[in-house]
Amino acid sequence: MKLYNSTGPNPHVVRMFIAEKGLSLPVEAVDLMAGENRRPPYADKVNVAGQTPALELDDGTVVCEVTAICEYLEEAFPQPPLIGSTAQERAETRMWTRRIDLNIVEPLAGGFRAAEGRQIFEPRMRLVRLEAAEDLKAIARDKLLWLDAQMAGKTFVCGPRFTLADILLFCFLAFGARVGQPLPTEASHIAAWFERVKGRESASA
Known part of the structure; x- marks a missing residue:
């Protein structure tokens, strides 16, 4: 997996969630201030909404939106539970x-x-x-x-x-x-x- 990261609170949420899970993922920086998130290749290959963060899975699938990324990580790595065990x-x-x-x-x-x-x-x-x-x-x-x-x-x-x-x-x-x-x-x-x-x-x- 690979995390597309940038400045701002949304990527911080995912980074903190990953840290709580004890995971270490490769990270690729996306320059928001330069508008890199709003133009190709990011905006057409990674996240068509032009937002960060994004999580690229091992098969090339990209999961976007903070809650969806965290939900995926919770299911893939259930311990420690950060959404719930029941x-x-x-x-x-x-x-x-x-x-x-x-x-x-x-x-x-x-x-x-x-x-x-x-x-x-x-x-x-x-x-x-x-x-x-x-x-x-x-x-x-x-x-x-x-x-x-x-x-x-x-x-x-x-x-x-x-x-x-x-x-x-x-x-x-x-x-x-x-x-x-x-x-x-x-x-x-x-x-x-x-x-x-x-x-x-x-x-x-």
């Missing part, structure tokens, strides 16, 4: 991963692209108006505060289990802190959780 655990992890992705990751990333990242992304994709960026950031903040209340008394998003939901949330909160979307000061449960996850060796992957 149907119930897998459903719980997927539920929280979906909530985090839709309610926090998407508006956080959209707010960045429309504001701080506008100069980079405007020539490459349709963006919401600049004025909408603050609304997107506010949505992400509101949902973070909602999640913070759900985290009371929990070690990780799924209770005692460290999962893909934690990895996704951690990587995007770390990114948000670097691009003007810090964790709300009121989110004390998530702040404590963030420090726990930050202390894991995989966090620096």
